[in-house]
Amino acid sequence: MSYSIRRIDACRVGRRGADLGMADSSEAKVISERVSVAGQETKPKPKKRRRLKVAHPERCIGCLGCMFACSRVHTGNVSLRDSAIKIQTQGGIEGDFRVVVCRGCNDPPCVRACPVGALERKPDGSVVFHEELCTGCGQCQDACLIGAISLGRGSKPIKCMHCGACVAFCPHGVLTFEEVPS
Amino acid sequence: MLRRVLYIDLGNEDAWVEERQDLFDQWMGGTGVGIKLLMEECPEGVDPLSPKAPIIFCIGPLNGMFPVATKMVATFKSPLTGELGESYAGGRLPLAARFAGHEAIVIRGAAERPSYISINNSDVKIKDATSIWGVEAQTAGMILREHEPGIGRRSIIRIGPAGENLVRYAGVVVDTYRHLGRLGLGAVFGSKKLKAMVISGTEHVEIPDHKRYREVYNKLYQTTVQTDVMEKYHDIGTSVNINVLNWLKGLPTKNFQSSSFPEAENISGEILADKYLFRRLSCAGCPIGCIHIAQLKSAFSTHHEFEVRKVSYDYEPIYSLGSNLGVSSAEGLLQLIDACERLGLDVMSAGVVLAWATEAYERDMITPQETLGVPLQWNNVKSYMNALEYIVRPPNEFYAALAKGVDYASAKYGGADFAMALGGNEVSGYHTGPASIVGQIVGVRHSHLDNAGYSIDQKAAKKQLSPEQMVDEIINEDNSRGVFNSLVGCLFARGVYTSENIIDALGAVGIEKTKDDLDSLGKRIFDEKYRFKTREGFDLSKVRVPKRFYETVSTLGKVDPQTVDEMLRLYRKKRGWL
Numbered sequence: 001m002s003y004s005i006r007r008i009d010a011c012r013v014g015r016r017g018a019d020l021g022m023a024d025s026s027e028a029k030v031i032s033e034r035v036s037v038a039g040q041e042t043k044p045k046p047k048k049r050r051r052l053k054v055a056h057p058e059r060c061i062g063c064l065g066c067m068f069a070c071s072r073v074h075t076g077n078v079s080l081r082d083s084a085i086k087i088q089t090q091g092g093i094e095g096d097f098r099v100v101v102c103r104g105c106n107d108p109p110c111v112r113a114c115p116v117g118a119l120e121r122k123p124d125g126s127v128v129f130h131e132e133l134c135t136g137c138g139q140c141q142d143a144c145l146i147g148a149i150s151l152g153r154g155s156k157p158i159k160c161m162h163c164g165a166c167v168a169f170c171p172h173g174v175l176t177f178e179e180v181p182s
Numbered sequence: 183m184l185r186r187v188l189y190i191d192l193g194n195e196d197a198w199v200e201e202r203q204d205l206f207d208q209w210m211g212g213t214g215v216g217i218k219l220l221m222e223e224c225p226e227g228v229d230p231l232s233p234k235a236p237i238i239f240c241i242g243p244l245n246g247m248f249p250v251a252t253k254m255v256a257t258f259k260s261p262l263t264g265e266l267g268e269s270y271a272g273g274r275l276p277l278a279a280r281f282a283g284h285e286a287i288v289i290r291g292a293a294e295r296p297s298y299i300s301i302n303n304s305d306v307k308i309k310d311a312t313s314i315w316g317v318e319a320q321t322a323g324m325i326l327r328e329h330e331p332g333i334g335r336r337s338i339i340r341i342g343p344a345g346e347n348l349v350r351y352a353g354v355v356v357d358t359y360r361h362l363g364r365l366g367l368g369a370v371f372g373s374k375k376l377k378a379m380v381i382s383g384t385e386h387v388e389i390p391d392h393k394r395y396r397e398v399y400n401k402l403y404q405t406t407v408q409t410d411v412m413e414k415y416h417d418i419g420t421s422v423n424i425n426v427l428n429w430l431k432g433l434p435t436k437n438f439q440s441s442s443f444p445e446a447e448n449i450s451g452e453i454l455a456d457k458y459l460f461r462r463l464s465c466a467g468c469p470i471g472c473i474h475i476a477q478l479k480s481a482f483s484t485h486h487e488f489e490v491r492k493v494s495y496d497y498e499p500i501y502s503l504g505s506n507l508g509v510s511s512a513e514g515l516l517q518l519i520d521a522c523e524r525l526g527l528d529v530m531s532a533g534v535v536l537a538w539a540t541e542a543y544e545r546d547m548i549t550p551q552e553t554l555g556v557p558l559q560w561n562n563v564k565s566y567m568n569a570l571e572y573i574v575r576p577p578n579e580f581y582a583a584l585a586k587g588v589d590y591a592s593a594k595y596g597g598a599d600f601a602m603a604l605g606g607n608e609v610s611g612y613h614t615g616p617a618s619i620v621g622q623i624v625g626v627r628h629s630h631l632d633n634a635g636y637s638i639d640q641k642a643a644k645k646q647l648s649p650e651q652m653v654d655e656i657i658n659e660d661n662s663r664g665v666f667n668s669l670v671g672c673l674f675a676r677g678v679y680t681s682e683n684i685i686d687a688l689g690a691v692g693i694e695k696t697k698d699d700l701d702s703l704g705k706r707i708f709d710e711k712y713r714f715k716t717r718e719g720f721d722l723s724k725v726r727v728p729k730r731f732y733e734t735v736s737t738l739g740k741v742d743p744q745t746v747d748e749m750l751r752l753y754r755k756k757r758g759w760l
Binding site for chain 1: 246249273281320335357384395403407467470492
């Protein structure tokens, strides 16, 4: 069948009671594990970090489903500005789309740039954002060459959590998860 | 929810916002608010191309909120039909309006010199467009991109030379590849010296109950991508119907002289998809991606030098510039579509006008002197390209008449029996039977999308429907589409948005409605539109039906004029107009 839109199985994810439609059960599992780690501050058995990968940017159709999913899941509201993933055009929709999202660097320049330690690298390589420490200086934004950090309300960075909401709502498999080599 | 109406006066170079909560409470949004504002703004009997005629844009409560709620509606007085003008487009337009914070935009007056409107959130500017007046629609978009903010989330709508020169069926190009195409909005822009409008914004929409919203969103998203409701649009696209209607004897060919085209396969959705399609796109907020873009590569020298054009195609342009002109090559078809895109013409009206002219030329009703030596013959793509240029910049009376539509041209040169318009609007690509004809006659904007009569005919081909049953279905669609067009959803997704789903979706954004509320809204919107139509002189009993409809075999066999008359009688009776 040529119909390539992915089947979505609704599943429940703990963070803020968000309901996500997940692309498949393995992705759903990863997300719920990650979310419960963040929520309970406990560390289950060691596992490899996973991060978003823009696997097939040339397959993007410009629906912006990923951007809506990101703001819907993380803010509850409808917004393009509050999305951590950005679909940019180059020469309008006649040109190619650019998918701009955090690469989950192993040595994240955004963390190094933050003068107050509001961005913290965890031992597994993930980066957490401590909003209460952030002064809104914007140095993290400048440090990221690919432009994956934008400043939202109160000039606080909108930082991708690699939760996978965008992956679930991409109808063309542009985005995937990858395991980070240790 | 946002409830703001942005008023822009081009004459005074002024703009202001009014809170119109009542208006939206009563008329929902989209086409409901659009017709109400048109009644408020448009003086009775006004010349559609005078500064006093307004342009109104509206989105609805679901735009940006849910999948496939991706359209914006423009209402105006049509310079083609002289009554209700209404046109829809997607792209990024509704989303840009949503995040700029304007649910409705009213444009009054006319600018002194070529201008464009720039809207960035509440910042509204009227800027000089003298240097891009006369520039083709696509290029104008490219130039404006360099000057305006909001990359990736803005919408740029603009006219081409057709709109500037007041061709009565000039359209407005939306973000390239999408169009507010029908009924001459481009000419209304042109009459106001309005070249373009750029909208962008960074607002967000607060949702009252996040959990409920996500639940409803997921349900609708799953229905959209999982079921077969949308598959047709995803794969081959609307052009899948070329072969289907050809088999069903419903594909208008050579100005409706036939309802099947022996060479339909060459211009079918399947061939276009296999050989020319290189990309699909979607309107923002739609996971389907039904916008099909073909690559047209043509050599301009013998030394392997090529022009490459990216051309969007759909069923209607293939009918109007393909089968209906006897064009039997995909390359020829794509060239013609591309010409309309650059010039800013409505492809459907342009094709029907050329088809009438070809037949009139064949019958010697028009001379080579009048065509300036252009041999208007079936499948003569080069001639059609020349004719389109002449229509847009008319060098003589004949082409000036073509620029006013097929009703006008046939009144002047004869051939009304094969001048394929209903209610003054050039007809769409279906010769499926009586419901298609009646649907376009009674429809509020004389479009196949008012009530999908073509689809009722196809249903009747499988299961016998009486004229009365067909009329009931037409009325039902007339009314329910008024509701859907107030939200504003894409009609391709009407299968996803059942009444139940609409009620759920509205509830999730804080608008509580019952089925009865929606039914009565649909009826009220329809009545209001007819009030505008009759006020501006539309008379249902005087609609001219070209004889050609009764001469050519349709999907349901030859259509009997008495059936059409009977259905119109029943329609009036059921509407309470007898």
